[in-house]
Amino acid sequence: MAKRVLKEEEESLWRMVVRDIVPLHPSRPKSKPVPPPTPKVEAVKPARVPLVSPPPSEQDLSFRALLARPVLRRPRPQDLRVGVRSPGLDDTSWKRLSRGELKVDAKLDLHGYIVQDAFERLLDFMHRAKARNWRCVEVVTGLGSGATSGLIRRELPLWLQRADIRPMVLAVVHPHAANHGSVRILLRTKRR
Numbered sequence: 001m002a003k004r005v006l007k008e009e010e011e012s013l014w015r016m017v018v019r020d021i022v023p024l025h026p027s028r029p030k031s032k033p034v035p036p037p038t039p040k041v042e043a044v045k046p047a048r049v050p051l052v053s054p055p056p057s058e059q060d061l062s063f064r065a066l067l068a069r070p071v072l073r074r075p076r077p078q079d080l081r082v083g084v085r086s087p088g089l090d091d092t093s094w095k096r097l098s099r100g101e102l103k104v105d106a107k108l109d110l111h112g113y114i115v116q117d118a119f120e121r122l123l124d125f126m127h128r129a130k131a132r133n134w135r136c137v138e139v140v141t142g143l144g145s146g147a148t149s150g151l152i153r154r155e156l157p158l159w160l161q162r163a164d165i166r167p168m169v170l171a172v173v174h175p176h177a178a179n180h181g182s183v184r185i186l187l188r189t190k191r192r
Contacts, residue, residue, distance in 0.1 A: 080160050082172045082183060089170050089186070097136065097186050100175045104184065105134035110152050111142045118152045119159055126165050133189050138175065140182040153181065160185070 080086070085094050096102045108125045110118040122139065129137050144150030160169055170186040 080157060080166065080169060080172060082157055083174060086171050093186065094171065097171055097184060098173050100184070102136040102184070102186070104136050104138045105129070105132075107138045107140065109140045111140065113152070115151050115155060119155070122156070122159055123165070126168060129187055130168050134187060135189050136184060136186055138182055138184050143179075143181040156183065 083098075093102075106125070106129060108121065110121065113121065118141075125137070125139075139156065141150070141153040141156055144153055157172070160166065160172060168187050170188055172183050172185050174180050175182060175184045
């Protein structure tokens with residue numbers, strides 16, 4: 001008897017919930033599945049295949065059209081390496097820089113800094129050099145000592161490759177062949 005009462009209560013609750021439900025599209029008739037179209041068989045004519053396919057329209061986004069589009073690549077700045085001449089640098093500037101004959105406008109000493117602080121100081125220094133239109137700067141990293149020797153010295157070329165610093169730099173050299181604890185950086189300058 002108790003089970004029957006519970007079942008009736010459940011059914012009445014269910015009817016209360018269901019009575020407010022309205023179909024989304026009551027007037028839309030149920031559609032019947034459309035059979036696939038029968039392929040038309042035509043005589044195959046040998047066609048000339050053009051050597052170069054015409055460029056696809058902007059509206060055609062099929063996979064084949066995407067593959068046919070020419071790939072536009074932005075020229076990436078060449079990787080910066082210490083002591084290697086960059087393309088676009090004239091002979092006179094390169095010789096003067098590599099021989100240590102260029103006047104150094106400013107010097108940054110990173111001795112005693114942890115890597116994160118050294119990076120922040122270098123970033124600030126490079127932006128200041130750009131704002132002041134300096135031509136040649138020197139960054140002293142030190143050779144390092146201990147188990148983690150020379151972390152700043154090893155990280156410096158990677159920092160100079162960053163997208164916000166690389167456009168400023170023309171070339172990087174060690175001012176002394178025997179001492180790799182500092183680098184001289186030739187910067188791009190604004191024309192006066």
